[in-house]
Amino acid sequence: MFEKILIANRGEIAVRVMETARRLGVATVAVYSDADARALHVASADEAVRIGPAPAAESYLDGARIIAAAKERGAEAIHPGYGFLSENPDFAEAVEAAGLIFIGPSPKAIRAMGLKDAAKRLMEKAGVPVVPGYHGEAQELVVLAGKAREIGYPVLIKARAGGGGKGMRRVDEPEAFAEALAAAKREAKAAFGDGRVLVERLIAKPRHIEVQVFGDRHGNVVHLYERDCSAQRRHQKVIEEAPAPGMTNAMRTAMTDAAVKAARAIGYSGAGTIEFIVDASKGLRPDRFWFMEMNTRLQVEHPVTEMTTGVDLVEWQLRVAAGEALPRTQSEIALTGHAVEARIYAEDAARGFLPATGTLHHLRFPASAAGASLRVDTGVREGDAISPHYDPMIAKLVVHAGDRAGALSALAAALEETEIAGSTVNTAFLARLARDEAFASGDVDTGLIERRQEALTRTAEPDAGAIAEAALAASGAAHRPETCEPFEAITGYGHFHPPVHPSTIHYGERVMAYAITGLGDGRFAVQIKGPEGTEETVILTAGASTRLASWPGHVTLFDGANSHTFRLHDPLALAEEAAVGGDSLRAPMPGLVKMVRAAAKKPVKKGQPLLVLEAMKMEHTIAAPHDGIIAEIAAEGTQVNDGAVLVRFEE
Template identity: 50%
Template sequence: MFKSLLIANRGEIARRIARTARSMGVRVIAVYSDEDADAPHVLEADEAVRIGPAAPRESYLNVEVILDAARQTGAEAIHPGYGFLSENAEFAEACQKAGIVFVGPPPSAIRAMGRKDEAKKIMDEAGVPITPGYMGDDQSDDRLAKEAESIGYPLLIKAVSGGGGKGMRRVNETSEFQPALEAARREASSAFGDDRVLLEKFIENPRHVEVQIFGDGQGNAIHLFERDCSLQRRHQKVIEEAPAPAMPPHVRTAICAAAVDAAKAVGYENAGTVEFIADGSGDLREDGFWFMEMNTRLQVEHPVTEMVTGMDLVELQLQVAAGGSVAPQDEIRLNGHAMEARLYAEDPSTGFLPSTGDLDWLRLPEAGDVRVDSGVEEGGKVSIHYDPMIAKIIVHGPNREAAVARLTEAVEAVEVLGVKTNAGFLARTLRRPEFMRGAVDTGFIAQHIDALSDTARQVEAAAPIAAALSLDIREEKALGRAVAAGEDNSPWSRMDGFRVNLRPRLGVSFLIDGERREIPVTASEDGYFWRHGEDETPIWIDRDEEWFEGQVGDEPVQGRVLETEEGLILLYRGESLRFVSPRAKVEDAAEAEGQIEAPMPGKVLEVRVKEGDSVTKGQTLVILEAMKMEQSLTAPRDGVVESVSAEAGEQVSEGQILVALAEETEEAA
């Protein structure tokens, strides 16, 4: 085993790899950009080297500076992590030429699987089932359009290079094809420097099932069973689990065997993942799955495989890279069920746009049966330059039902202030009856998006809790003042309307969504009561400083309450809900509705309107590129363009006004 390892990655990835390397007695060397100088992965390393500015292409994607860092520190091996250079064949070759062990597959395997079209041809020759489609060299608009008609709709346009959903578009009919093709090419070119695409038949009710494989340098290839990664949004995985729900043993045998065949077809070494699309319209079948692609690296979701097999995959990677062999297939067993949720700094109510900024408050679940892999800590920040994932939350249970329950409890314990997160969204997803019974395909989130991203409903549910807590805090402060003044604080001298056997009418005012709302409650010696319509629900709250627990009717509740000058912040079920006092300043809603702002920092790709144009609600006004993804900014209502404050190619900041609308007059109409 080599004695020193440079990790050519950052954040959660670097910390996770370093944890295993240190346990094996290997010296850990970190690299960092200017943005990451004080990041946890840097501070925890045995040695760290600056490699450049914040922009990835000038630091984490710069092969030469990383190799220089390895030479400077005497690193015997480089682990690329999962992302950045992990699937870069030129980087793997450069490591070999420099006499440094590359912890990953050989360059030939990376190249063979790096282009989706070539990979499918290899798989077809190896007898691995592939999805029908077009993978030809003729990339002209006419040829692609003709092939699309031949394949039939719906279909997918996919970039031949890269992954992660970038450069991918679903097309439902002929009229959508050309705009989708242009967008996919732009995105693929930006992300991978390659705008070539392939076309693939879209499988209705698709399930994303992938198999973890391992190869060694001695001709052995094994599988570590399958994972289900069907729960996705914008082709990005959200919740993963192992094993796949409702997977018949004979289908598991077939899909795992196909994955091993795929690995052997390219002489694979080290960790990899063979991804399949499966027909989820009914029971899984031996003839109902098709090869999609092979990721020639460790996957973000590898912890669920570790939990059900009891194996440390990074340890196995390092052993294989040092010349060791994989375990015999018959020694690998499945045990229980594991699930992973990706906690992102993003806003589900705005189409999952990343949310960047400082992490003013961060509390992640700490229970012994919950594993948290995170690259940030309280006081850190979510940068515009990198992936906005805050943490991976992983649980294990004896069965799927137990795993779902544990993961739900874990994500509801998440507390974050400073950026928006998807924790509440994850909790609502896990509580959906369809998810709980395993009825999930890749369209699940899109199908239920209104309910899953409805934070307004969560605010409504938490409002009576906020009201009771507000009154409780008010009473506590009054008691404190009375005791300090030596006053009698018995029920008979209180001025809050208390009467034996009577419930005085009380209410707490908040600004919710810019609107003043009074939440009606009553109080008695038995506690608080929430009046809604003709109904009255008892509220019991027990508060110990910031923490609270209790019940609203028959439903147990618990969380944290923070007092601010503006009002209460309720950290409840993964959400940070701000109940603002009515004294706070509120922007003029009509004016705000007519302003199209940049939802995050990015580059303006296209401005489609000019001053004086009439626009309709939903019309695309500006196309913004942020974090290598295109965002179409649309008109919130009908109107006339009053001003345009952006132009193509301009870099804009979050909140910057790009277009302002005026009300459309009769003359303009």
Template identity: 50%
Template sequence: MESLLIANRGEIARRIIRTAKAAGIRTIAVYSEADAGLPFVREADEAVAIGPPPARESYLSEARILEAARKTGAAAIHPGYGFLSENAEFAEAVEKAGILWVGAPPAAIRAMGLKDAAKELMQAAGVPVTPGYLGPDQSEARLAAEADATGYPVLIKAVAGGGGKGMRRVDRREDFSELLVSCRREAAASFGDDRVLIERYIANPRHIEVQVFADQHGNCVHLFERDCSLQRRHQKVMEEAPAPGLDAVTRAAICDAAVRAAKAVNYVGAGTIEFIADASQGLHPDRIWFMEMNTRLQVEHPVTEAITGEDLVLWQLKVASGEPLPKSQDEIVMSGWAFEARLYAENPGAGYLPSIGRLEHLKLPRTVRVDSGVVEGDEITAFYDPMIAKIIAHGPNRETALSKLAVACAEIEVWPVRSNAGLLARIAIEPDFRAARIDTGFLDRHGESLVTREPDESVIDRAATALSKAAHGDPWSALTGFRIAGPGDSRVRLRIDGHLHWGRARADLEANAVEMDEATVLFDAGNAWPIGLPHAGEIEANHGAGDGAILSPMPGLVISVDVAEGDRVTKGDRLLTVEAMKMEHALRAPFDGIVGKLQVSSSVRVSENQLVVTVIKEQE
């Protein structure tokens, strides 16, 4: 293989480029207009623009990618994961064009693409599957009868489903009809296929998957398992390898079943066999069932690389080139423990809303492996997955690896884009997680305690200390709270994330605050807190009967200011308008009052939670 086109973007494109270059292979990137400035475009030996930002007009355009491969003389195409990696028609088109396909055989992709057919195939191969109904009769009466026979609670799942879509839990027979209609509607909208299957609902489920690899010479091996139970809305947040609590007998059973599953479809390349385990009484071979197969490399593959010391992308390239697997099963050894945490551009404190914008400040840990698709100054857009980076920690045992992960996540600094770094840092120190008391409902049970919405006393005092130092150079020479007799009072009135607090500047605290163009930001345990001293008008508003501080709800551009200082306004009157994400957002008066200090003017850029104007409530 002399040249390789990567039909993907971001961190997986960089990951593939890194291995391919080390192997002496010329790399070719394809990119949309939105990604023109990203690192993977610069790092490839050659890069080809393939269209506008929407994925269907660029990264999912088979014709444009094949044309790029033809123009650049690419010998092979690697689809990464997602996008085109599980598209059998695209794989066939690549092979028909005389280009090596670095992925699963089209027949295997099709065999495992539909959940009902895949489960029937696995049953025939002797792989245990979750009890339920996989039959062709899709009448409501038959499905309801099968749910009764399986026993409630049950799951209704789209046959063509994935990513948590087309799935409903049913606890009572009386709710079955309504939830079946809802599930079918979502399945039809998401996959163009409204067929469903029925599965037993597992009360304490663990999501355990096995990494398999096969070559074109009939060899097939496993590289042990990963635990992916830590999920939110069926989306993985943190993974680890090996799976905690899995004894040698159970490990052998699940890994052998995975190899049988791969052989049943004449698999070639990297694949993942996903199992669901009933962990209510520990992990046992007779309580672990096949769920589905992902016929591609997985996002979480770095934890497997960490515990085996193998480069799975290099294995993919060798297998696609016709070489045998680099190692036999006996030569693959597991060493230590590894975790991967997914750093997303999202705001856990606001219902995990995605956050977009320019990464004005980005500091990722240097003590562990970090796979990232962006660097400081890059843009997080609304067009693609909001992942910023994957943080991967490895150690000789679970406790050590998890401690390394906790430290690494606490060191992350991201601004003004919001991230889940603070959530990841807290998960890594949560007692139940450290004790491996986990299942797929872990975040549902612990979510509220893990999400930081308000600064605690320590954060407030650190902010006060940082602002005092910034204002006076040395807070201990300042006249804050000066009195002729007695010790000085170091209490400081300050604003944190748009809200006023009293903090205490303290000599024993270190404060990691970074001054930026539009804000001073305090970073603490993965969380980012914009801080500042209150403006006079803000204090007046705060002392009035209500909070009149008007903050920008997101980064954007002020396109109009509709009031002047001293104007009398009525509740609901428009004060100014901010444009963000090509939408206009009117900021309005929260009550009747007088316009105080205007902090911005038209055509000025503002950051999220930046004070823009105050409204002072008139005294009654």
């Protein structure tokens, strides 16, 4: 076993690898960018080395600097985690050339499976079924459009490199192909440095089922059963589970045999995942699944496999990389119970799952889950910031129960106990999905979330009680005075009448006036003035709400998995908004103005695309909300902050 390793990653996967290394007595070296100088993974390591500024291209993707840090600190091996350089064969080769060990497969295996088109041709030769489509080298529009017609619409354009739904577009008709192809290529180039794509038939009712495989350097290959990752938004996974619901013995045997065959075909060593697309329109059938791609690394969703098999996959990675044989044979790997993982992201589900940023001013995870085992994998702490430079995942909540119904119930309850304030998060969406009837029945496919998006992402409005609690917290009256001075509290001195504290509080675009009257004994009457002159009075006791977080300029109330964040009255902010003007479009997140499709002094129609904003390697089109004439529009190539004015219309 190694004495010291370097983890070439950040966030929760870096922390996760360190936990196993610590248990095995292996020292760890962290690397960090300027944005991560005080991050949890840095604090969790035995040593840490700065490798560059915040942009990933200048830090976590700088292979030479990472290798130099490993040699400088005396590490024997490098664990790449997932993302960044984990599937870069040139980096793996450079690690080996430097006399270090790459904790992963060989560069040859990574290269063989790194490009989807080449991998599918290889799998066809190995007898593994592949999705019908065009996996050739030609990239001209006329060729790809012609192949799409041959395959038959709808089709799926996919980046041949990378994953995570980036560089992927569904196309339903020939007229939309050219624009979708251009967008997919731009996005793929930005995310993976490779703008080439392939075109495949779109499966009618697709499920995404993958098989965890593991090989060693002695020729042994095993599988650790399957995971279902069909619950996706924007082609990115949000809930994963093991085993796959509705899985039959015949289907499992066919899929796991194909997965092992695929791994053997390239002499695979280490942890890997064979991803299959399944046509579930007639249930799970052994003749209705096809190879999609292989991830030559550990997966984000690996905890559900660990919880259902009792195997520490990171420990196996370290042992195999150190030259040991696999710790178990296939017959010694059993599947027990059901595990479900939910990815908590900083994102706005109600606004099309737009990524969000912010400082995590309040962060609480449940300590346990009734009737189930609970695991929380995270790379952040309270006070950390979610930056636009990296993936906005905050944590993974994983539960393991005796059956699927118990696991989903425990997951929903754990999400409802989670409290996060300072950034918009997707906990309410995840909890609704965990309790959704269609999802709970096992009738799941990759289009489930899109079909039920309105119900799953609807915004819960705060009632009068929640508004009153926020107003009371904002006023400071919820805090008991430390002295008996009459002006220390609202319930203090009043001449002939109880003192009244009037002010306003903001919720989204709404401005709500309130007045608080102290009643004595820690009780308050909060009068909420609603629209059209309506009023409602709520009686509250100071400190009665236990699920409330106050942070600079804001108050957040938690109600199950829902949260309501109120802004306190700020005259300076109101003056700034008035100066900008109301008829404008603001950036929904920090990002880069990738493309501008309109010009100042020119008329535009409602729904017309105005510009493309790139954030976290995904493209988001900003469209005109109404007809009008543009007064100003952001310049192409401009880096903007969340809330920055992108477009201003003439009055």
